[in-house]
Amino acid sequence: MNSTRTQSGFTLIELMISVAIVAILAAIALPAYNSYITKSNLKSAEADLVALSLNLENYYQKQLVYPVSTASGVTQIQCVLLGSPSPCTSPTSGWQPSQASNFSYSISATATTYTVTATGTGASVSGCTLTLDQGNNRSLASCSPYSSWL
Template identity: 45%
Template sequence: MTKKQARTIRISNAGFTLLEIMVTVVIIAILAMIAMPMYSNYITKSKARSAGADLVALGLVIESLYQRNLSYPVPAVNPTVSTAKTQEYASAWQPAETDTFDYTANAAATSYTLTATGKGRNAGCNLTLTNKNIRTISGGSGCGGLSSW
């Protein structure tokens, strides 16, 4: 006589419980709540720094024109009223931050003041540069907390 052996079926408990998944989701949510504002502030600050670099580049173009003529060129409409008019005034200048800043120039034969005014994400952020390399910034949170440039 042959005996039939009973077959045992093993059920493995592979996978995660609902509690483990919920704990993981909560941890990810907490990390996201901390990281997103920091990242947003970083982007705002980097755009303000880029606008400052645009102003310095514009200043270099105007100083180059000064070296050729021994006076600062005066724009047709003084001060310029938009970034496009500022680009007409200093045609060799190409700004990087036209989406978040408007650039204007106010010039006389012996001096100039360049201004970057924030819009959108950088609303309220104002950067200025003069021919004497005096740099000012105002706007606090509009500049991402940047206090100097």
């Protein structure tokens, strides 16, 4: 009786080639994915600033002045928009940012002007600063490779 054993499985070379192919694909896909995430975060922050600006314009239409205040943080901004007194800690309604985990927001306003700012705090947008004012002037700073609103 002649019994031969057939071997099945992969050789070490085949496995190493497979791992190398996966590594090459990951090296190509990861930067593209990170760029997509950064761009997505910036677009959301831009939308948040536009929504905040619309809230300020709505306030202006009702009061004929912008809320004279400098505020940072979502709660304080909401208080300003609602015209709440200074010790406001939990507003019942108002502007709610979608990117609160990746950006910190602030308002600087006089009776006739305002500037709203989003400063990146998340990993992919750290240091990015987006601004919007009452004249719809928009700027983006310190956010390579982007140099203007998307």
